[in-house]
Structures are given as C-alpha cells and as structure tokens.
Amino acid sequence: EAGVAQSPRYKIIEKRQSVAFWCNPISGHATLYWYQQILGQGPKLLIQFQNNGVVDDSQLPKDRFSAERLKGVDSTLKIQPAKLEDSAVYLCASSLAPAGAYFGPGTRLTVL
C-alpha cells in the first residue's frame, strides 16, 4: 500500500511570499489532516477534512492560510503571505478510522 505523499519536501521563501504544499493521501482514506509542527512543539492540527468537507479548521490562521481538498482526494495548503513564524514542518496525514492516522514525510518550510 502506497503511503501518504507530500511535496515539496523542503521550501525556502522570503517573508510576504506565497507558498503551496500538496498532499496525496492513502487511497480510500476519507479523513485528511494538515498539521503544523514548530521546532520544540508537538504537531498542531490546522485543518481536518472528511472527504471534501471541512470538519475542523479552528486553528487555521484564515487571514493567511487556506486549504482545499478537491474531489475528496488530494489536498493543497497555501500560505499567502508568509511570515517568519510560519517556519515549521507541515505534515499531512490521512486515516480510514479513528484507530490510526498515517503521516506523509512532511514539508519543511523556512521563511527568511
């Protein structure tokens, strides 16, 4: 079974620039998550999709972050404009049931 795919793996941008991350979940997994992991902290849920509907986006900074999941499969997370404090690893995960989430390798974003 193929795992969760993410791209790019690394991205360096300057503040105020825009950036987008892509995630392809495990086939058949209806639930998709985006987490932000800042150095020294645990992963923080940004947004959770069930198929192509948003279940929870309470911690998504909506003034600059947006996410979509078209057709209930792939998802993109966008930051526009980026700030220094957005430097983090962005993890995508998917699950079929509440009994386990499978993670992608993450995208390490550095904002200069």
Next chain:
Amino acid sequence: ILNVEQSPQSLHVQEGDSTNFTCSFPSSNFYALHWYRWETAKSPEALFVMTLNGDEKKKGRISATLNTKEGYSYLYIKGSQPEDSATYLCASSTSGTYKYIFGTGTRLKVLA
C-alpha cells in the same frame, strides 16, 4: 487535563539503558491513544494504538501500557540502542471524532 502532555521533553541515555516516558491525556470521551516514533527527515511511524484500560502492547524492545481511568500511558524501551534515537509522540483521539491531539513529544538520544 485538557491537553495531551508528555514528559520528559528530552532524554539522553547510554546504549543498553532502559528508559520510559509518560503521556497524560484527557480521560473524558476517550477513544484511543496512539504512540508514534518520528525520526528526523522521515514520516512519523505508528508504534501502537491502544483503546482499552489496562492494554499492554509490545513491539520488539518497545512496550506501552494504558490507564484510561486516570488518563496516562507509559512507553518503555528496554536496552536502548542508538537507532532508537527519535522523537516519541503520543496522540489522543476522542469518541465520535477522527481528531488526534498530539503531545509535544519526548526527544530521545541514545549515546553509543
């Protein structure tokens, strides 16, 4: 407890030592407790999923226990090896949701 908490934050042990970490989580509406191992530049890897009070799981030299009434789980590593060096994350999921709330992780470094 409203959040998932892990201790210690970081740990250095000598090769061959045994060690353990703690994860505390909200006991209300509990569904499952997840342990992940996250090595640098890799995806978090699922170690255990536990749902029942008193559950004990074992995978090689790593084992975990669960107490849902008091809201804690222990992860044990017997005879630590350098390849055990990683961040160990726990996450709690609640009934009726597919939401995973993560702790801040325990960063383990095993010295050869």
